[in-house]
Amino acid sequence: MPRLRPSRRLFLILCLFLLLAAITSNIAIFWGLTIDDLRGHLGELKDWKYALGDIRIPGRKKKPWHSGEAIDDPLEPVDNHPIVTLMQNADKEFRFYEENRSKSFKETVRKYRTRYGRHPPPGFKEWYLFARKRKAHNIDDFEQVMDDLRPFWAIEPAVIRDLAGNMWRDKDQGVSGIHIRNHKIAKETNGGWRSEALVTLVEKIAKYLPDMDIAMNRLDQPRVVVPWEDMQALLEKELQSRRTPPESVYEFSKNLDGLANLTSEETSQSAENPEWFPWHGKQYMEVASTACPPESPARKPDASIEDADERYKTRLGGMVSNFNRSSDLCTVGPTLKDKHGLLFSSSTMIPTKRLVPIFGECKVNVNSDILFPANMYWLHDKRYDYDGKHDIDWEDKRDSMIWRGVSSGGVQNPENWREMHRQRLVMSVNSTLLAGKEVRILTEQPEKRGEYENYRDFHPSTFAAGHTDVGFTETWGCVPDGCPFYADIFSLKGMMDLGEQFKNKLLVDVDGHSFSGRWHSFLESKALGIKSTIFREWHDSRLFAWHHFVPMDNRYDDVWTLLTYFLGVGTPPEKRTPADVGENDKVYVARHDTEGKKIADQGRLWAKTVLRREDIEIYMFRLLLEYGRIIDDNRDRIGYSGDGSELDKYDGVTSIDEIAH
Helix, strand or coil, X not given: CCCXXXXXXXXXXXXXXXHHHHHHHHHHHHCCCCHHHHHHHHCCCCCHHHHHCCCCCCCCCCCCCCCCCCCCCCCCCCCCCHHHHHHHHHHHHHHHHHHCCCCCHHHHHHHHHHXXXXXXXXXXXXXXXHHHHCCCCCCCCCHHHXXXXXXXXXXXXXXXXXXXXXHHHCXXXXXXXXXXXXXXXXXXXXXXXXXXXXXXXXXXXXXXXXCEEEEEECCCCCCECCCHHHHHHHHHHHHHCCECCCCCECCCCCXXXXXXXXXXXXXXXXXXXXXXXXCCCCCCHXXXXXXXXXXXXHHCCCCCHHHHHHHHECCCCCCECCHHHHCCHHHHHHHHCCCCHHHHCCCCCCCECCCCCEEECCECCCXXXXXXXXXXXXXXXXXXXXXXXXXXXXXXXXXXXXXXXXXXXXXXXXXXXXXXXXXXXXXXXXXXXXXXXXXXXXXXCCCCCCCEEEEEEECCHHHHHHHEEEEXXXXXXXXXXXXXXXXXXXXXXXXXXXXXXXXEEEEEECCCCCCCCCHHHHHHCCCEEXXXXXXXXXXXXXXXXXXXXXXXXXCCCCHHHHHHXXXXXXXXXXXXXXXXXXXXCCCEECCCHHHHHHHHHHHHHHHHHHCCHHHHHHHHHHHHHHHHHHCCCCCCCECCCCCCHHXXXXXXXXXXXXXXX
16 A cells, blocks of 8 residues: 655644544534524524524433433433423414514504504504503514404494493493593593502503593403304404505594483483393303304314313323413313303303493403403502512422412302312312322333323322412302301411412412402412413413413313423332332322423513513503594594604604604
8 A cells, every 4th residue: 555645644634633623613612502502603594493493412411301410310312291392382482473573663564554454543653652662572462452353343433432331321230431531531430449440540541542431341250242153244344344545544533423421320212232131150151152163162062072172282191282272162161161160150240242342351262352451460459469579589499389269260059169160279189189089190101211101090199298289268159158068178278478379389370250360470470370261361462371381271180290290200210119119109200390490480581571560551552542443433544554664763762752643
């Protein structure tokens, strides 16, 4: 074999040295970096977040899935628990949400017309600057407002005004009135604490609003259930009415006829009839199902639990994969109709099948009430406000799920109380009642680390005693003679303020008579919020299940899968000793503390970004502008027809006084 010349040998040595230097340099650069770090080194790739997925350095752990790992532990396989996929999907949806926000007034206007087929309403420029001054995070996310008001485009404005201006007059129907005249609150009619609280919010924006009457639900429970076939006709009519005329008038009409006569307490003979009917304590699905599509489980007499589950739950573990459908009565109604107090034992149900303009704090998906931010989120009430001085860091919190509350949710008697939703929650995690019972969880397969299977023989009693603290502080809402039937079942627990509850890692939140006013505080805390509800609220489009909170099914059949995932249970097969033998000796789920903290931190940061009191003001301002146009006789010819360029200079400017009305 011929020998290499010295010069050629030197060249090859130099090339080998440069190759080794490059490899060493890249290892030094990328070793231990996060995805965001890698993005900076790899450059701005188009759709990089979706194309690359979960970037992983060969030979290193994907991420510390299981807290407590030592540096020299063997490399773990990818964790294929369904919750991992649910979190990854939620992260991807949230990134898409974040990346598609409008960055200027011009872009906001263009997007508005594209989405809704109309010009923005009068006052939109002022609203935009109002929102910018208060640092609105997403100037486009008002889908709930537009969805709620959409069918009213099919109703004559004069009819809407008549209903809104007079529904309060029948004092027995649970409607309050708030009346704006000359940019001020002129009067509050048939008032109560709810309307009084709403007045304090509307007063902050009344100077920007036209004359209007606001009919507000003063009852706990939602009101409007329009049959599905009727609603489809209304939505089709709205769709056909969309237009963006080249010229429009940027002001609301003056002196509209049909607004409430505030000098008279009597109902005029020409007033529209809202057609309320009493439905207290009756099966709500008989009414609710009429608002569901014909092909939905709610309209099928032979619908099974499996029919519903496959639409919104994971096959493994039965966890909520579609939070929207988990509260959709058209999907889950048949399985919940006898398991939620609102559905079979409501206390204040006075619905109508006519589309009427009534504002409410919450609703279920079949309702057509107009949502506004609930008063409990606006008022400073120490029972519901977040107070960080008692909160503690995640690492210092108890490995426990906590819930405290009263036995509300519906009218209770000795025959029906066991099926109420709050009562079911308390019983489902009571260690004494669970003695000898078996439930389903997911357990890691002994022969395949990181792979899971359904396990239906888990005995939860001991686990519940160590990791749950759930109970009633007071019995309430029972007939005919109070709640003596609870005496031999539940031991009441002491009252506990929110700050004390925040010492636990997991905060479960469930419905009462309607929505839970604690939810914002739970999200703001350093704990992980777990949410089970059938109600919809104003903020729902802003919150992403599995990214900002953990959803739980309203049947609570996934509670043990959730708790064992985040808190861990059992011993790995290779580390078991004779002392580990027992009723759950085949169970092992690694502790996923990192994942719990990740969701908790994301929810906390997000709540402080989009659920502030300023966000409530912004939402209400936008809602009432859109509502003001709905009731205007010239609604097709009013609005903002410009291209938005005249406000480009104001992007970054916060004073709304710098632009003419």
